Amino acid sequence: MATVNTSDKTWITNLPKVGIRPTIDGRYGGVRESLEGPVMTMAKNAAKLISENLKYPNGEPVECVVADTCIGNVAESAACAEKFDAENVGVSLTVTNCWCYGSETMDMDPLRPKAVWGFNGTERPGAVYLAAVLAGHSQKGLPAFGIYGRDVQDGGDDTIPDDVKEKVLRFAKAGLAVAMMKGKSYLSMGGVSMGIAGSIVDQNFFEDFLGMRVEAIDLSEFSRRLRDEVYDKDEYAQALAWVKENCPEGHDPNGPETTRSREQLDKEWETSVKMAMIARDLMYGNDKLAEMGRIEESRGHNAILSGFQGQRNWTDYCANGDFMEAISNSSFDWSGIRMPRLMATENDALNGVAMLFSYLLTNTPQVFADVRTYWSPDSIERVTGHKVDGVAAGGLIHLINSGSASLDGSGQQSVDGKPAMKPFWDITEADKEACLKATTWHPAVTEYFPGGGWSSKFTTKAGMPITMSRVNIVKGLGPVLQLAEGWTVELPDEVHAKLDDRTNNTWPTTWFAPRITGKGAFIDVYEVMAKWGANHGAFSYGHIGADLISLAAMLRIPVFMHNVEEADVYRPSAWSSFGTEGLEGADFRACETYGPIYG
């Protein structure tokens, strides 16, 4: 049975809801009375659509709150705002099929992502209201997404057309992601790893753009908890036994000079398992620690995301974080199938944020990787004699890294017989077993990791649609997002081995073929790699670029590189006023004008 990990005090409590605001023409004496029923029905149908289609990361359906009355004037707007505050509403969707008084009925809360759905009918002017209220939102600096069906519906028709459904759900999903990360922490475990810029954790960015705080601990906290046995010892015994049974060892890449003794390797397993538990307790807290008298430690850091410095100070002296990072990000461990716990390797907080965005949009586990090599078709042929074709015809990007790749990234789960990475509640025991079987564990390369540790290795199955993304910070500009949709590819075994053996062959590999559009950064695969903003990227199952774009707009983070069709780019309506040709430039101007939502 999949669980939410009941032993943890996760951030999954009191989750934000979607508030639905049915707005109405305020004129009593015929008009308002005739509209009360249909407008409220529209609100209830929107709530039903959202709750039936969207889930929170804990697997529960998303909850909606509908205003107590239709909103025809400012008093009713205020009553609705009060109800939304009391009920932890994080996202607001206004719906109507008629004319209403724009600025009197609009949602003025500056922090809740907002959308307005104006019914496309002719009997009553819902679209006229939509245009009026969106103008108000633009004029007042409170951007809102507009939703308006393409085809005219008849007055009494309360079905929701597919294009409207898509927009409502895309908006609600992205809005909930904004609301769920707000008030949570990024837990920076350690400092800057090997001078990696993404690991220079920028607290202002987290506070101003994400509404999050940064908590920081020194890695001596791990040493202390290891030394003083600040973890649940019963759970540790169970965890170690599970690891021995389920984490098969593979070859040792070290030469005679650097091979570590069996006794040492066994110790490294023990430390690795303890570190995984300690990291979880640091992020979420653990009631078990309070029972042991460790009340302060039992509370955790309210972290929705963390990062572990590892290299070099920690890894020079102790087992590396690879097992901890890999198993934390996976949807299962000794406690069974459960929610992934997001953790960035090398404390690359900016890549961690990309993982967080994609996770909150999809509820699926993430893979963090080095964006290691662009293998052109000619280079692959030169080195291996193999000619790539199909989606790989333009060459491949080799994604590889120790650490934060969920084992789900092996692609061994399936949906309709095709490889997939699923939300934990859809993962079967057979899926889990397949991922564990496809993963071998190898002693870390001693030259790189003098303190040892165990690295996971798998090769991702072909045919998964994936989206790789990353956040970068540019001085003078601020944060920017980039993303690339594409597919996973497999190479024939001997070809893969030849390419893999030229790198670290004890790490997980994904061969990534981005979808080429012939434009901008997507002119070819080489350009995708060349324009990648840093050494890391994170990938998520599915083509979710459009969702990421909507989310980034809500956070006022411009997107400088994507391969999503223009028709699917969905941003607040005010963005159009910053330019309608060349949407990329308009996005930059809009984000600059509005600035960070919490700044």
Ligand SMILES: C[C@H](O)[C@@H](O)[C@@H](O)C(=O)CO
């Ligand atoms: C072992 C090396 O230090 C790797 O960890 C290094 O290539 C990276 O991952 C850099 O991001």
Ligand SMILES: [Mn+2]
């Ligand atoms: Mn790396």
